[in-house]
Amino acid sequence: MPADDVMIRFDKVVKRFGDNVVLRELDFQARPGEHVTLIGPSGSGKTTILRLLMGLERVNGGTIQVGDEYLSHMRRGDKLVPADERHLRKVRRRIGMVFQQFNLFPNMNVLRNLTEAPISVLGQPREQAEARAKELLDMVGLAEKLTANPAELSGGQQQRVAIARALAMQPDVLLLDEVTSALDPELAAGVLDVLRDIARSTDVTLLCVTHAMKFARDISDRVLMFDGGKIIEDAPPAEIFDSPREARTRDFLQSVIET
Amino acid sequence: MFDNFELFLTTLLRGAPLTVAATGGGIVLTILLSFVAGLAMLSRSRWVRFLARVYVEGWRGTSEVVQLFWIYFAVPLLVGFQLVPLWAGILVLGLNHGAYGAEIVRGAVNAVPRAQHEGAIALNLGPAQRIRKVILPQAFVEMVPPFNNLFIQLLKSSSLLSLITVTEITNQGVQVLVPNYTGQALTIFLIMLVLYLILSLVITVVMRLVERWAARVAGRPATARARVTGELGI
Amino acid sequence: MGGWDWGFVSQIMPTLLRGLLVTFEATLLGSVLAFALGLVLALLRRAGIPVVSRLVWLFIEFVRSTPLLVQLYFLFFVLPDFGIRLSSLTAGVIGLGVHYACYTAEVYRAGIEGVPRAQWEAATALSLPRHRTWTRVILPQAVPRVLPALGNYVISMFKETPLLLAIGVIDLVGAAKEAGAGAYRYVEPYTLAGLLFLLLSYPAAVLVRRLERRVGH
Numbered sequence: 172m173p174a175d176d177v178m179i180r181f182d183k184v185v186k187r188f189g190d191n192v193v194l195r196e197l198d199f200q201a202r203p204g205e206h207v208t209l210i211g212p213s214g215s216g217k218t219t220i221l222r223l224l225m226g227l228e229r230v231n232g233g234t235i236q237v238g239d240e241y242l243s244h245m246r247r248g249d250k251l252v253p254a255d256e257r258h259l260r261k262v263r264r265r266i267g268m269v270f271q272q273f274n275l276f277p278n279m280n281v282l283r284n285l286t287e288a289p290i291s292v293l294g295q296p297r298e299q300a301e302a303r304a305k306e307l308l309d310m311v312g313l314a315e316k317l318t319a320n321p322a323e324l325s326g327g328q329q330q331r332v333a334i335a336r337a338l339a340m341q342p343d344v345l346l347l348d349e350v351t352s353a354l355d356p357e358l359a360a361g362v363l364d365v366l367r368d369i370a371r372s373t374d375v376t377l378l379c380v381t382h383a384m385k386f387a388r389d390i391s392d393r394v395l396m397f398d399g400g401k402i403i404e405d406a407p408p409a410e411i412f413d414s415p416r417e418a419r420t421r422d423f424l425q426s427v428i429e430t
Numbered sequence: 431m432f433d434n435f436e437l438f439l440t441t442l443l444r445g446a447p448l449t450v451a452a453t454g455g456g457i458v459l460t461i462l463l464s465f466v467a468g469l470a471m472l473s474r475s476r477w478v479r480f481l482a483r484v485y486v487e488g489w490r491g492t493s494e495v496v497q498l499f500w501i502y503f504a505v506p507l508l509v510g511f512q513l514v515p516l517w518a519g520i521l522v523l524g525l526n527h528g529a530y531g532a533e534i535v536r537g538a539v540n541a542v543p544r545a546q547h548e549g550a551i552a553l554n555l556g557p558a559q560r561i562r563k564v565i566l567p568q569a570f571v572e573m574v575p576p577f578n579n580l581f582i583q584l585l586k587s588s589s590l591l592s593l594i595t596v597t598e599i600t601n602q603g604v605q606v607l608v609p610n611y612t613g614q615a616l617t618i619f620l621i622m623l624v625l626y627l628i629l630s631l632v633i634t635v636v637m638r639l640v641e642r643w644a645a646r647v648a649g650r651p652a653t654a655r656a657r658v659t660g661e662l663g664i
Numbered sequence: 665m666g667g668w669d670w671g672f673v674s675q676i677m678p679t680l681l682r683g684l685l686v687t688f689e690a691t692l693l694g695s696v697l698a699f700a701l702g703l704v705l706a707l708l709r710r711a712g713i714p715v716v717s718r719l720v721w722l723f724i725e726f727v728r729s730t731p732l733l734v735q736l737y738f739l740f741f742v743l744p745d746f747g748i749r750l751s752s753l754t755a756g757v758i759g760l761g762v763h764y765a766c767y768t769a770e771v772y773r774a775g776i777e778g779v780p781r782a783q784w785e786a787a788t789a790l791s792l793p794r795h796r797t798w799t800r801v802i803l804p805q806a807v808p809r810v811l812p813a814l815g816n817y818v819i820s821m822f823k824e825t826p827l828l829l830a831i832g833v834i835d836l837v838g839a840a841k842e843a844g845a846g847a848y849r850y851v852e853p854y855t856l857a858g859l860l861f862l863l864l865s866y867p868a869a870v871l872v873r874r875l876e877r878r879v880g881h
C-alpha cells in the first residue's frame with residue numbers, strides 16, 4: 172500500500188501499564204475516509220488505542236503514523252526519537268476525539284465550546300469560527316442551544332455538542348470512544364443518527380469503539396475484533412457479524428447479544 | 431464602665447485605616463504569590479517545582495513573628511536600609527499567607543477532573559491555554575472558601591504589626607489606651623475585638639459574592655453552601 | 665555592619681535554647697488545654713440544648729474571627745482588673761489553649777459527624793448500649809480522622825507561641841530579641857530562631873502529612 176493511501180498506521184505498537192501489557196505489537200492500518208470499528212471485550216485495550224492516537228498516552232514500543240507523519244516519534248537526521256510536545260501538537264491537529272463522558276467545558280457556553288479551539292489554536296477569525304459552529308450545531312440538531320450552558324443540556328445533547336466541537340477543528344480522523352454508552356437508549360439513538368449522517372456526508376476517517384452492533388454494521392467499512400493485545404479478526408461487517416471465522420469473535424458477539 | 435466608650439472607639443478607629451491597608455495589601459500580595467507559586471508547583475520543569483516548594487515549605491515552616499522581626503530588624507542590617515514598617519508588614523503578611531495560598535491553588539487545579547484536561551488536549555489547546563481557558567475558570571470556585579479562611583487569618587495576623595510600631599487597631603489599644611485608662615481595659619478590648627469581628631465579617635461577605643461569581647464562571651448552578659470554616663485537616 | 669559572627673552565635677545559643685524550652689512548654693500545655701476544652705465545646709454543641717449550642721457556636725466563631733494577640737493582651741490586661749493575677753506564661757497558655765480549642769472543637773465535630781449515620785443505626789439495631797456504641801463503633805472510626813488535623817493545629821500553635829513575647833514571656837523569639845537588643849545584632853538571633861522553627865516544624869508537618877495519607881483523608 173503506498174504511504175499516501177494510509178491515514179493511520181500502527182506498527183508493532185506495545186503499550187504497558189506497569190506489568191499489564193495491553194497492546195502486544197499491535198499492527199493495523201486505516202485508509203483515508205475509511206470507517207473502522209473496533210470491538211472486543213471490556214478491558215482489552217480499545218480505549219487505549221484511541222488514547223494513544225490522541226497523544227494522551229505514550230507508546231512503550233513500535234510506532235504510530237498519521238498520514239505521512241509519525242505521531243509518537245519524530246525524525247531527527249535519519250533517526251527516530253520520541254516526539255516532543257511541539258511535534259505532538261502538530262500531528263494532533265489532524266485528529267479529533269469524542270469521549271464517553273462528553274468532556275464539554277462547563278465554564279463555556281455551547282458556542283464557545285465550539286469556537287474556543289478554532290480561534291485560539293487554528294487562529295480562525297471569530298466570525299468565521301462562529302459561522303462554522305452554527306452550521307455544525309445545525310447539523311447535530313441543536314441550533315437553538317447556541318447560548319445554553321452544558322449543564323443545561325441532556326446527556327444526548329451534550330454528546331452531540333461534543334461531536335460538533337470535535338468536527339469544528341476539521342480533523343482528518345475522528346475517534347469515537349463508546350460515545351453512547353453513558354446515554355439512555357432513546358438519547359443514544361439521536362447521537363447515532365448524527366454519526367450516521369457524518370459518516371455518509373463527510374470524508375473524515377472514523378475510528379470507532381462501540382457496543383452498538385447494529386450501528387457498527389451500518390457505518391463500518393471494516394470491523395476489527397481486538398483481544399489479548401492483538402487484532403484477531405479484520406473483516407467487513409457483514410462477514411464478521413454473520414460468519415465470524417474466529418471462535419473468540421463468535422463468543423464475544425454471542426455475549427454482547429445476550430446482554 | 432462605658433463612660434469613655436466614644437473616646438475609645440474613635441481612638442481605635444484611628445488605627446482602622448492601617449489595619450485595612452495592611453490586610454488589603456497583604457491579601458493582594460497573597461493572591462499574587464499563591465497563583466505564581468501554586469502554578470509553579472504544577473510546572474513540568476523540576477527546577478521550577480523545586481523552587482516553589484522551597485518557598486512554600488520555608489515560609490510555612492517558620493513562625494510569622496520571626497519572619498516579621500527578621501525582615502524588620504535583621505534585613506536592614508544586611509542590606510543597609512530600613513523598610514517602612516507598614517511595607518515590611520505587608521511583605522511578611524503576603525509572603526507568609528501566599529505560601530499557604532499556593533497549596534490552595536495547587537489543590538484546586540488538581541481537583542478539576544482529569545477529563546477536562548484531556549478534553550482540552552484533544553482540541554489541541556497548548557499547556558498555557560489549557561490552564562487559562564479551561565482549568566482555572568473551573569478551579570476558582572474551589573479556591574474561594576479556603577481563601578476566605580486564609581484572608582481572615584491574615585486579618586488576624588495584621589495585629590502583629592503592632593509589634594513593629596505600626597499604629598493599627600491593636601497598637602492604638604495597647605499602646606495608646608490601656609496605659610492611660612487603667613481599670614477600663616475590658617471596654618477597650620471588647621471594642622477592639624468587635625472591630626476585628628466586623629472586619630472578618632466583611633471579608634466573609636465579600637468572599638460569598640466572589641464565590642457566587644466564581645460558580646457562574648465555572649458554569650455551575652449556584653448552590654446554597656453551608657460549609658463551615660476550618661474543616662478537617664487543612 | 666552585618667556579616668555572620670560565629671562567636672556571637674555560640675554566645676547566644678544557650679539563651680536561645682533556654683527560650684526554646686519555654687516555647688515547648690507553652691505549646692505542650694496549650695495543646696493539652698486545647699484538646700480538652702475543644703472536646704468540651706464540641707460536646708456542649710452536640711448536647712441538644714439549643715441555647716447552649718447557639719452560645720457555644722457564637723463563642724467559637726468570635727474567638728476564631730479575632731486575633732490571638734489581642735486575646736492574649738485581653739487576658740493579661742483585663743483579668744487583673746477583676747482581681748485575677750496570672751503569670752505571663754499562664755496567661756499565654758490559657759490564651760493559646762482557648763484560641764485553639766475553638767479550632768479543635770470543629771475537628772472533633774467533623775470527626776464525629778464523619779462517621780456515617782448508618783453506623784449509628786447499625787449499632788442501635790444490635791442494641792449496643794450507648795457507651796459501647798461510642799467506645800467500640802464511633803470513636804475507633806472518628807479518632808484516626810481527627811489525629812492529623814489535631815497534629816496540624818499543634819504545629820500551628822508551636823509557630824504562634826512567639827506571640828507570647830508580647831505579654832512578657834521569654835520564649836525562643838523573646839530570647840532572640842533580648843540577645844539581639846543587648847548586642848544590637850539581629851541577624852544571627854532571628855536567623856537562628858527561624859531555622860530552629862523550620863528544623864522542628866517541617867519534619868513534624870511531613871509526619872502529619874504521611875499520617876493524613878495513611879488515614880486516606
Ligand SMILES: Nc1ncnc2c1ncn2[C@@H]1O[C@H](COP(=O)(O)OP(=O)(O)OP(=O)(O)O)[C@@H](O)[C@H]1O
Nearest residue numbers: 188189191193211212213214215216217218219220
Ligand atoms: N492509566 C492507566 N493506568 C493503569 N492501567 C490502565 C490505565 N488505563 C488503562 N489501563 C488498563 O489497561 C487495560 C485496557 O484498558 P482500556 O480502557 O483500554 O480497555 P477497553 O477495551 O477500553 O475496555 P472497556 O470496554 O471497558 O472500555 C485495562 O486492563 C486497564 O485496567
Ligand SMILES: [Mg+2]
Nearest residue numbers: 217218219349
Ligand atoms: Mg474503553
